[in-house]
Amino acid sequence: MSTLIGHDSRVLFHFTIKLEDGSVADSTQLHGKPARLTMGDGSLTPQFEQCLLGLRQGEAKSFTLSPEQAFGLSNPDNIYHLDRAKFGADVEPKVGAIIVFDQPNGGELPGIVRAVQGMSVTVDFNHPLAGHTVTFEVEILGVDDQEEVL
Structure with missing residues (x-):
């Protein structure tokens, strides 16, 4: 050893x-x-x-x-603007919340909600x-x- x-x-x-x-x-x-x-x-x-x-x-x-x-470095290509309707009724996107998204390959990808404006939710998929x-x-x-x- x-x-x-x-x-x-x-x-x-x-x-x-x-x-x-x-x-x-x-x-x-x-x-x-x-x-x-x-x-x-x-x-x-x-x-x-x-x-x-x-x-x-x-x-x-x-x-x-x-x-x-x-x-x-923070990559701007990893920041997405999603339609509020894409979130289920049981998921309330609030600034600072970490939400896990299912990927097509079966994996999961966490994203941080950076902004919520009307029906637009900004999600950052960069490492925190x-x-x-x-x-x-x-x-x-x-x-x-x-x-x-x-």
Whole structure:
């Protein structure tokens, strides 16, 4: 068992994501449940993974990523103006609400309601942290090498 994070490691860690103003956007510690990830599985951006490489079990680190390195820039093509009639009677689109939409392939896509004007509802399908510089604070709880796991 290795305690150093490599390209194929499985990692158990706590993280906190902070915005530029210092406010917390997400934290596994608030939920009391650490995150698990396999390096290189695509669940994190390559830049985030690069920051984790070489860290050891028990180590904590803080790093800041630009929007391009973290959740991307806000893409205006991901903002849609939908007819209010497309929402069911049981769904009240309110500004700030997150609504999950069914996709043709059977998947789901969450969107944030940005505006409601008459019969027009503006829905943003960008990641909620797109366009933000973020600071990640991580605490590495455990590291396993994939090659050592049977």
